Amino acid sequence: MSGTELEQELSQAELAAFFGRELLGWYDVVKRKLPWRINRDPYRVWVSEIMLQQTRVDTVIPYYERFMQRFPTVQALAEAPEEDVLKHWEGLGYYSRARNLQAGAREVVERYNGIVPDDAASVASLKGVGPYTAGAIMSIAFNRSEPAVDGNVMRVLSRFWLLEDDIAKPATRVKIEKLARSIIPEGRAGDFNQALMELGALVCTPKSPGCLTCPVMEHCAGRLAGREAELPIKTKAKPPRPEWRLGVVVEGSGENAGRVLVRQRPDTGLLARMWELPHVLVPKDAEKRLRSDKSEAESEREQASLADLLARMLHEEAGLLIRPLRHWTKAEHVFSHIHWHMDVFEADLPSIGAVASGDVNASEQSILAEGLGLVAEATSSYEGDKKLPSGYAWIGPEAMDTLAFPNLFLKLLQQHWGIKGRG
DNA sequence: AAGTCGGGGGT
DNA sequence: ACCCCAGACTT
Known part of the structure; x- marks a missing residue:
């Protein structure tokens, strides 16, 4: 420690306010124009979030365009032959996503009159919609203050708050969800969640993160400790x-x-x-x-x-x-x-x-x-x-x-x- | 908590 | 080669 500088000890609330303010300011400037961001149609958000599960943005874009052209509404997807849906998923992987998505569409048509419900519990109950996707749909489509914690968010928050929990463990996602929920800026849940993921995808990357261009570097605990490269902590998967x-x-x-x-x-x-x-x-x-x-x-x-x-x-x-x-x-x-x-x-x-x-x-x-x-x-x-x-x-x-x-x-x-x- | 479920891009 | 990706579901 230099001794001449007073380390400003910010409270959790002050850190959260700083983080939200700077992150949203950055996002408003650099956010990418993506096909599922042309409006907030819950069905369009839903389809995008299912496709984006474990799949990169650049890979999804052409699939999303073709899928939305062929199945523009919940009704269109619900009525389609499953073979047709699978064909539009061909090559994207994790094909149960496609079958579950269509099952969810049919459920929305039958139980909710074809309208995606503006209700966290109902959305979360749809097939193929887990904690992340439910939070993403609720926040992005309905601007509800729900966390949407994916791999990006766990990495960003692990670094900023220097969390040493193993992100491979389910309990860690739950813990980070609580943190994420607590720092959502009032009235901007959708933008905040997308900004977190955008930061993880563009700046706070898994390897060689771009800290010098990061909007929240000033108070990033991982960076200040010189440990950003070793975070987040994650146990290795078994080889196939x-x-x-x-x-x-x-x-x-x-x-x-x-x-x-x-x-x-x-x-x-x-x-x-x-x-x-x-x-x-x-x-x-x-x-x-x-x-x-x-x-x-x-x-x-x-x-x-x-x-x-x-x-x-x-x-x-x-x-x-x-x-x-x-x-x-x-x-x-x-x-x-x-x-x-x-x-x-x-x-x-x-x-x-x-x-x-x-x-x-x-x-x-x-x-x-x-x-x-x-x-x-x-x-x-x-x-x-x-x-x-x-x-x-x-x-x-x-x-x-x-x-x-x-x-x-x-x-x-x-x-x-x-x-x-x-x- | 661990295993099952695709495929590809980044480093 | 290895890691990870806007994860969910089953056991």
């Missing part, structure tokens, strides 16, 4: 568990030439109700057996083993008989809790002619040996496109605007047809 999966691009023939076999995922769980290429999880015991060859280039022998496993598991799990042709590509995809390593094969359906003429490889024989009757039945029915296993369908590039795929499979399909188109 690895999974080895075998996928397949099954090419159709005859009337399905140029099409690929896809399937719809179950109603719950990961990527619920999204469409995908068929794939199977390599069991851990089989993994040890098949990974004996650790060399860079996979041998033909190993690929044949993988293809064999793929065909057999697909038959057991889905009753689907395929004929793997060749290894096509590898694909990696990382979720927050799972890391997929995929080997994708090209395949077609076994034909009766091929079986009869003996034009089959060894691995295929092991599959087909289980019953030529099955093959015959499968072949005739598949070609008619009538008796595919439940949830399976043929799709060509022209129909891609009807089914919603997660990005992983979207890219694989585009790669498949893209190469074909250029070749």
Whole structure:
């Protein structure tokens, strides 16, 4: 301490007044023009806040524009087919947000006559609306004095007030909510909450924060202590568990030439109700057996083993008989809790002619040996496109605007047809 | 309290 | 590579 300067000890109320005044003054000058800020329509605010959950502003903007164009009102969203809603969410991730949002819209139509209720408890009860989103809607759309504490706000307030609580713990969000509620300037809840987030996004960033341009640096306890870089405190997440999966691009023939076999995922769980290429999880015991060859280039022998496993598991799990042709590509995809390593094969359906003429490889024989009757039945029915296993369908590039795929499979399909188109 | 739920951009 | 993003829901 210098000794010549009197450290002004500001009270909590004085700090809050300073913080609110300076932050709002800064926000009024620099706030970004964003598509959900053209008015305060509660439905528009609602949709934006759901999309912005765990998703950056720049990523959301084009999705938001398309979504609002297609579903401009609560009624429009409530009446739409779910598939249509998912299609407009395609690539954005966390797809339960889309399903919950539509469920919420239908609830607003049925229970509130299509008007988003101006009531914190009612808004908070809507599907997909948690503590943050309820506070954001109430403050931004209705200017109610409710806190809206997201990752930005926890970071900003942790630094300004030098809070050393672990923001990964749920209890910390509750604590910071109480603080945030207590410092909302009278009559400006919406602007204040947005200003907090704007500061976190533009200035008080996770790494190398721009303290020199920060409107509240003068009394930021974290900065004054020289500790802004180590705040907020957050425990590390566990790394995603690895999974080895075998996928397949099954090419159709005859009337399905140029099409690929896809399937719809179950109603719950990961990527619920999204469409995908068929794939199977390599069991851990089989993994040890098949990974004996650790060399860079996979041998033909190993690929044949993988293809064999793929065909057999697909038959057991889905009753689907395929004929793997060749290894096509590898694909990696990382979720927050799972890391997929995929080997994708090209395949077609076994034909009766091929079986009869003996034009089959060894691995295929092991599959087909289980019953030529099955093959015959499968072949005739598949070609008619009538008796595919439940949830399976043929799709060509022209129909891609009807089914919603997660990005992983979207890219694989585009790669498949893209190469074909250029070749 | 810990796990589940996508995908991408910043550093 | 690792971190984090205008988080919510389930167990």
